[in-house]
Amino acid sequence: MPTWSFPLALDPAADEPLFLQITRSITGDIRRGRLRPGMRLPGTRTLAQTLSVHRNTVVAAYDELLAEGWIESSEARGTFVSRALPEVAPRASSVSLSRRAEVPARAGFDLKPAPERADLAKAPPGALVMSIGVPDVRLLPTAALARAYRRAVRHQALSVLGYSDPEGHPRLRAALAEMLSAARGLATGPDDLVVTQGSQMALDLVARALLRPGDVVAVEAFGYRPAWEALRYHGARLVPIPVDLSGLDVAALKVIARRTPLRAVYLTPHHQYPTMATLAAGRRLELLEFARRTRTAIIEDDYDHDFHYQGRPVLPLASLDRAGVVVYVGSLAKIIAPGLRLGYVAAPRAFRDQIATHRSFLDRQGNLAVECAVAELLEDGEIQRHARRARRVYARRRDSFMAALRRTFGESVSFSSPPGGMALWVRVMEPRVDAEEWAARALELGVLFHPGRRYAFDGARHPFVRLAFTALSEPELAEAVRRLARAFDDCRARGRAPASRGTPAPAGSSRSAPPRSPLATRTACR
Numbered sequence: 001m002p003t004w005s006f007p008l009a010l011d012p013a014a015d016e017p018l019f020l021q022i023t024r025s026i027t028g029d030i031r032r033g034r035l036r037p038g039m040r041l042p043g044t045r046t047l048a049q050t051l052s053v054h055r056n057t058v059v060a061a062y063d064e065l066l067a068e069g070w071i072e073s074s075e076a077r078g079t080f081v082s083r084a085l086p087e088v089a090p091r092a093s094s095v096s097l098s099r100r101a102e103v104p105a106r107a108g109f110d111l112k113p114a115p116e117r118a119d120l121a122k123a124p125p126g127a128l129v130m131s132i133g134v135p136d137v138r139l140l141p142t143a144a145l146a147r148a149y150r151r152a153v154r155h156q157a158l159s160v161l162g163y164s165d166p167e168g169h170p171r172l173r174a175a176l177a178e179m180l181s182a183a184r185g186l187a188t189g190p191d192d193l194v195v196t197q198g199s200q201m202a203l204d205l206v207a208r209a210l211l212r213p214g215d216v217v218a219v220e221a222f223g224y225r226p227a228w229e230a231l232r233y234h235g236a237r238l239v240p241i242p243v244d245l246s247g248l249d250v251a252a253l254k255v256i257a258r259r260t261p262l263r264a265v266y267l268t269p270h271h272q273y274p275t276m277a278t279l280a281a282g283r284r285l286e287l288l289e290f291a292r293r294t295r296t297a298i299i300e301d302d303y304d305h306d307f308h309y310q311g312r313p314v315l316p317l318a319s320l321d322r323a324g325v326v327v328y329v330g331s332l333a334k335i336i337a338p339g340l341r342l343g344y345v346a347a348p349r350a351f352r353d354q355i356a357t358h359r360s361f362l363d364r365q366g367n368l369a370v371e372c373a374v375a376e377l378l379e380d381g382e383i384q385r386h387a388r389r390a391r392r393v394y395a396r397r398r399d400s401f402m403a404a405l406r407r408t409f410g411e412s413v414s415f416s417s418p419p420g421g422m423a424l425w426v427r428v429m430e431p432r433v434d435a436e437e438w439a440a441r442a443l444e445l446g447v448l449f450h451p452g453r454r455y456a457f458d459g460a461r462h463p464f465v466r467l468a469f470t471a472l473s474e475p476e477l478a479e480a481v482r483r484l485a486r487a488f489d490d491c492r493a494r495g496r497a498p499a500s501r502g503t504p505a506p507a508g509s510s511r512s513a514p515p516r517s518p519l520a521t522r523t524a525c526r
Contacts, residue, residue: 005052006042020054030081038084040078041071054240099488114233121322123448130449133304133422133468137337139390144382145211145336145337148373149368160368166360167366168344169196171375176344177376184305184318188346194355199303199331199343203227205362206299206327207234209354214331215263221457224273228457229265236263240457247272247279250286264297270305271421274455275465276312278419285320292323298513299327304334306387306468308420311396311444324348330376334422335387340370344404393423394470402470404481410486423468434492435465442487449482452503 008025010018020170029035038442041047048055063077065071073079123129140221152160160169167173173190178187188426196202204225211217213235221240228238242249256262263289269279279287292300300317308314317329332342343354359365377383402417402424412430428435435451444447452462467484469477 001384006047008051009054009332010051010389019057019060019064022047022051022058026061026065030070031084035081037081037083039081040079040164046209058205091110114175118136123443124446125404127446127448128483129445130320130447130468130472130480131466132422132471133334134338134471135334135336135390135422136393136473137339137388137470139393140391141339141377141382141386145376145443147375148376149369152369152372153378156372160372164365164368165356166194167356168193168366169371172288172342172371173377174345175375180328180330180346182315184302185315187319188347192346192349193368194347194352194359194369195347196343196345196359197336197341198333198362199301199329200226200230200346201288201341201359201362201366201371202329202331202343203299203301204230204234205355205358206329206347206361207231207436208234208358209351210297210299212237216260216266218256218262219457220248220267220272222272222275222302222452222455223266223457224268224303225455236455238461241265243272243275243277247277247283250283250290253287253482257290257296262294262296264299265291266299266301268301268303269317270308271418272300273301273303273427276421276423279317285316288317288320288323288325288506291325297327298325299329301311301329303329304422305330305332305403307391307422308333309391309398310417310419313420318346324392327351327451335390340374341367342371342374358438397469397472397474397523398424400468400474401477404478408485412488422470423466426465427464427469428463430492432486432494434461435463436461437491437494438484438487439465440492442484445487446485447483447487451513 008022010021010025012018014021017023025043026035035041042050044055044058048058051058052065062071062073069084070082071079072082072084123131128298133239170190172195173193176193176195177188177368180188194202194205196205203361207230211231215236215237217231217238218241219231219238222243232238239260239262241253241256245351247269248265253262253265255277265280271278277334287298290296298321302316305313305316316326318326328346328349330344330346332340332344336342345352347355374383398418402415405413405415405424407427412428412433413426414429415424415426418424428438436453439449439451447466449467452464453459455466456462472480
């Protein structure tokens with residue numbers, strides 16, 4: 001706090017002495033929680049200069065506060081709010097003479113309807129989080145990243161600490177274009193890309209640039225709810241399309257399109273979220289031809305392309321696009337770390353320009369220093385080496401996790417070995433165990449995961465759970481299985497089958513009927 005001004009409202013014309021006004025103002029701020037126990041107070045010289053009073057006035061005020069036990073002082077360390085005081089939540093107080101405006105609890109104007117906030121379901125301390133498919137950041141070469149960041153700030157301060165184009169740092173766009181061309185088959189150049197603050201911003205920007213109120217967008221019946229909310233918030237009317245073991249049912253999509261013209265189709269074809277199914281080759285070609293013929297945009301969310309463990313990864317739809325119908329959304333969150341907030345959009349040039357324009361209005365630009373640092377690591381091959389190491393680690397974790405589940409649960413659960421991705425889609429076969437209750441009991445025991453309803457467009461109960469494995473070490477996964485088993489046994493001991501099990505999804509069933517109810521209100525996260 002000494003580096004900031006410390007405003008207190010004083011009235012020199014008042015009958016009360018200035019030192020008492022300072023005393024009462026500080027005690028009032030402590031009472032209302034603005035000043036907390038242990039918080040540093042400015043020195044007497046600094047506060048006297050800020051308030052334009054004599055230093056002896058502040059000394060007298062601090063002496064009074066010391067005598068009353070409000071503050072504690074050390075010649076070596078400085079002056080602090082007394083740590084012996086109880087913690088007080090910030091609140092308005094009539095004692096303070098500062099008369100600073102408090103933030104009202106209610107808005108004094110009408111609010112626009114907004115989508116429900118993403119439910120991130122914070123885990124209790126020590127919990128094992130299996131709800132989000134994220135990388136294990138403990139594997140990240142943080143030293144190399146830190147060095148690259150320092151170099152960017154130290155040697156390129158003018159270009160990375162000022163304003164720049166909203167498309168993203170040129171070096172990162174060039175490195176991403178090379179990656180997409182070499183590893184994913186996209187004929188993409190730097191000028192075809194816009195770097196974003198994560199894939200969620202990318203999806204929001206695509207929706208802003210693409211949609212008009214009332215446009216119809218087809219989505220997967222089991223899918224990624226934050227993307228649905230971004231589309232809905234920008235005017236889309238969503239229609240769900242069934243998914244099965246071969247991914248999105250393109251035949252069902254065509255049936256719906258004959259009744260309702262579609263503006264776009266949003267899907268996750270590589271590792272379908274959350275079922276992990278891969279869109280079959282025939283359906284890929286069929287979908288691209290349908291989009292070309294009907295001038296329907298395809299929003300391809302390739303959120304975890306880098307983690308494929310068996311055979312070669314399937315190339316994105318965008319690599320086969322010759323008609324300019326695919327908008328490709330990707331992310332570096334899975335390959336590096338979600339906290340860096342790096343995503344991107346590759347799209348036909350005219351649409352890419354619209355996205356960049358919307359981006360300039362939304363937040364002007366990204367973190368150019370981070371973008372430059374990551375570009376350096378891509379240029380040097382550091383990220384590629386890290387991805388190869390992480391892929392081997394995650395493959396071992398997947399295998400050990402599946403083996404532990406099969407040993408522990410036997411035929412009480414069913415799942416297939418996903419060829420890639422960061423999670424398992426597990427069907428509960430025990431009729432006395434409800435997926436919702438299992439998730440609730442597991443959370444009590446320190447494991448966080450989401451049941452199938454969280455991903456279902458219809459919001460109905462489904463006998464599935466999604467268990468992410470990449471962020472946990474093998475010993476942590478073993479402990480998670482032990483806790484999962486205890487929670488499962490507790491639910492089974494209650495001996496009550498769930499009232500409704502909803503429509504099954506593709507993980508032991510090859511069919512998934514269309515959802516029956518409106519968009520669910522809960523929000524999932526990857």
